[in-house]
Amino acid sequence: MEFRQIPASLRRLCLLSLPALVTSFGTVNEPNILGQHNEHEMVTRLAFQCPGPKSDGTCFERRSLDQLAGYHLDFMGFPIVGGGFNGAVGAPDTLDPVPEGPVAHCDDADFVAIPGYPQNRTAATAALQRCVDHLRVRFRQAWVSAEELLSPEGAIRPDMVELSNPFGGDCVFAFPSLQNPQSGRAKCNVIEGFGRALHGVQDFYAHSNWADKEDPNQPISDVNPPGLARTDRAPFVVDLGATGPIPEDQIPYNLSTGCFVINDKTPGEGDCAGRVTHHTLTKDHGIINLDGSFGSVGPDTPRSEAVPENFHLAVEAAVAASRDLWTNFRAELRKRYGRVHSDMMICSLVRDDPANNCHNHALAIALDKSIASMDRRADEVGLAIAQALTGRLQFDGADKVTVVEFDESTEVNAPWTGPPVSKHQVDQIHVPDSQPNIGGGLALGIDEVINAFPDSYTDKGAVVMLTAGFVHHTWAGDTLLQLQRARAKGIRVHYGCINMPPVTETELVLEKKWQECSPGDGVIPAVLKTGGTFSFINQRHNTKSASHFATLILDHGLTGVDDAGEGETTRLSPGIVPASMLGASHPTRRFSYLAHQGESVNFIVTDRFPDAQGTGGCYTWTLTTNTTQEVISTRTLCSDTEQGTFSLPFTAATPMELVLTAEYEGEAEGSSEEQKGDVIFTVELETDVNTDVAEEDIMEGDNIGATGAHVPGFRSRTASTDGSVPASTSRTGEPTGRGHYELR
């Protein structure tokens, strides 16, 4: 901080205690005098806001995002100037007691290739280098501070991540002598370093010509430097773990930022005379909405007034670059601290209650190994799902995963040995009437979760049940009993009911497409009421179904503390048919699908009332897309008055997001007393597109998860409760110890 170099006029500003200077994307919400609409906050929120209250591992939950992005208060729509908190991203503009200098905003790297320009390319590049070096120092501050988040054993230190007090509990990003007693929090220090670096990254796009366009009606000059109109991101402002000079080939010859003096004008004055000024290039001001749309641009930003698109280009680049920086930061943590500790650090940064939400989850996967299941190869699907799920969880010593098996016998303790018999043998044994003991499998799974953390399993435990169970309708008593028990104990049950292809001659002759898995009367609502998910899984898609099913569970929230929250949208994928529940207390459900250009899809909605799942009711379906404001199709259905199933076909002319919304309309007319309650339905997606393509998209998402703590609260390790050293997940995994096997 170079207080002595700050001009006298600026020192007066400090005395006036204005919250910020007008030197960057705005930090405060003061449209009238400063022309700022807390643009840094909005860019940061656009980059990191979560769709619901819970983090998916990369987005920031509410209080944590407030620390990074800041928040601003208004009174009946009028901003309270300086009300609120600038957050870490606003810290470089905050007077504490002085803002950070030009290096924090990437100013003064101005250059235009015209004869006699006052600063040559070399000097402009040197100014850019000073900015990047400054941001690298802030980036380093962030990852160095992260070490303090955890104990040496890798457990979160609760005092280091405490943010629970909304009044006075905010981080203080200032000189240490001005910080409050809670300022020693490592989480605040990490967020400060990251946020201050983020500020410069965002400013680079607001203050430079990297992404913008020049005024086509004026000649190129110091008041109209060329716009580079680049759609890629500048690598040197996000590769902040790098050292040494920025590689020359990364700096376009015509790159320019603006020269900044307090009297910031076009054309420049004082030290900035004859130069491109901050004022000339700035795209700092305009209205940004949290849905990514824009309001008016400006004021007092000539570059955006000449080409209004310039503000949008700068904001979009800044949002994308912010996410890139976060990706790089996570990679840096992983490089410095290893996967296990870095995943825990990331969880502790993005979640508001990390001490509770990042630790001690327990997952039991219950696999149906009955003859009926093996005969139809449903056990392979179950195994693939177990592997897809555990492959997506991060492991550390603080969570536990066990696999339990069950079959038609009562030997639910059978250890997981991978495929117990060869296919050849399976084909010879055909006992179609044997029933898996699903209630027994659930009971064992619940026991395992409780035993894993006897003092703290509530809301942090889940049982994933995978079965092809043909349950005779009236045989579900044990299952229902266990589902009630899970619900009472705060353990979620996710139920994958595996539909099987026809195998018997009769089925083939009848051309039956599927033998739908039959969970038993009332099982679907009982599963959903544990907070978990229920899906029919078509075995046809096999490993794809496994990956999609894992995605569905993790998106929804494996355990109570991972809950996606109200407003959740279920992503549909071929092969997975999720069940959902509508009622007076949860009147809306949303499903979405990203359709490719030319893709024909069909949504098949089936009311499960005739299957003795749920009760009678009426609801309206609406299909919309993100490309038009109009409703594509709408339809009202009443459980017990219609056939119980209908389709909504649609062909996407362009790539688009299709959203199917169900709204509860009340009980069906003439419902009897026992028919009042929740409606249960399933939504199946059919597509004519080769699902291999769709699969690639999904896998990309998976990879992001793999590098970025996709499942923050849940890092898992297969732990045997007897402390034995577990083996591997593969089907050839050797048994170790008394019944539990490592999944890695």
Ligand SMILES: *[C@@H]1O[C@H](CO)[C@@H](O)[C@H](O)[C@H]1NC(C)=O
């Ligand atoms: C660029 O400007 C700097 C400082 O103004 C000067 O020292 C340097 O010699 C100049 N370089 C060239 C190639 O003209």
Ligand SMILES: *[C@@H]1O[C@H](CO)[C@@H](O)[C@H](O)[C@H]1NC(C)=O
């Ligand atoms: C730099 O900008 C000038 C003026 O717009 C243009 O003539 C020149 O080709 C550009 N140079 C490079 C290397 O892009």
Ligand SMILES: *[C@@H]1O[C@H](CO)[C@@H](O)[C@H](O)[C@H]1NC(C)=O
């Ligand atoms: C709609 O969503 C698709 C897929 O995400 C996207 O490619 C497209 O640009 C979006 N269109 C609009 C108008 O938002």
